[in-house]
Amino acid sequence: MFPFRIGQGYDVHRLVEDRELWLCGIKLEHTLGLLGHSDADVAIHALCDALLGAAARRDIGYHFPDTDPAYKGADSKRLLAEVCTLIGRDGWKIGNVDITIMAERPKLKPHIDDMRRCLADVMNIDVECVSVKATTTERLGFTGRQEGIASSAVALIYKAQ
Ligand code: MG
Numbered sequence: 088m089f090p091f092r093i094g095q096g097y098d099v100h101r102l103v104e105d106r107e108l109w110l111c112g113i114k115l116e117h118t119l120g121l122l123g124h125s126d127a128d129v130a131i132h133a134l135c136d137a138l139l140g141a142a143a144r145r146d147i148g149y150h151f152p153d154t155d156p157a158y159k160g161a162d163s164k165r166l167l168a169e170v171c172t173l174i175g176r177d178g179w180k181i182g183n184v185d186i187t188i189m190a191e192r193p194k195l196k197p198h199i200d201d202m203r204r205c206l207a208d209v210m211n212i213d214v215e216c217v218s219v220k221a222t223t224t225e226r227l228g229f230t231g232r233q234e235g236i237a238s239s240a241v242a243l244i245y246k247a248q
Contacts, residue, residue: 090246091182092143096136099229099237100127110188110195110236111202111219112164112209117193121236124153128163130188130219130238134206135163135170137184137242142174164209171210174244182243183216189230189237195221 106120109128121127135147144150150173151158151166158166171181184206188195195202199219207214224231 088246090248092141092179092244094137094139094141094242094244096133096138096140096147096240096242097238098129098132098136098147099235100129100132101235102233108193109163110190110198111186112162112167112205113198113202115193115195115198119233125151125158125161125166126163129236130186130202130240131163131167131206133238133240134184134186134242135167137240138170138174138181138244141242141244142177142179144173144177164205167206167209178246179244180247181210181212181216182245183218184210184240184242185218186220186238186240188219188221189224189239190221191223191226191231191233 100121100123102119103122108115108117108120109126111130202219203214203217207217229235
């Protein structure tokens with residue numbers, strides 16, 4: 088079997104008042120936060136789906152259903168750690184991951200390196216193998232109107248021969 092696989096993931100969460108804003112495992116100061124059953128860390132959710140997709144292991148909603156009270160308010164870092172354990176049991180190691188966050192606000196540039204370090208720690212891989220990128224959508228669409236934040240991710244996994 089070819090020892091490399093790639094996967095991609097995508098997620099969206101709605102921005103609302105009176106919620107904390109968590110992105111890539113980091114809590115950010117902002118007037119709005121993301122709504123969801125867990126902490127709604129849209130970037131980690133996209134990353135989990137990329138890793139699960141690479142391993143052909145379904146998706147985050149399959150493993151952590153939003154009807155399960157165990158995941159209510161859950162720290163998404165815990166979900167990511169569980170995904171790493173799951174694909175690790177299949178013999179997969181993580182090569183690199185690349186995340187794009189689509190958000191008009193807040194400005195993410197000052198937080199990118201903290202985000203990379205946080206995700207690298209959870210996945211137990213080198214920070215050089217973790218890329219986090221941010222873009223606005225030029226005030227267009229739901230992300231541009233600050234109604235929500237979207238994230239996409241790709242991941243490469245491999246099996247050591
Ligand atoms: Mg989600």
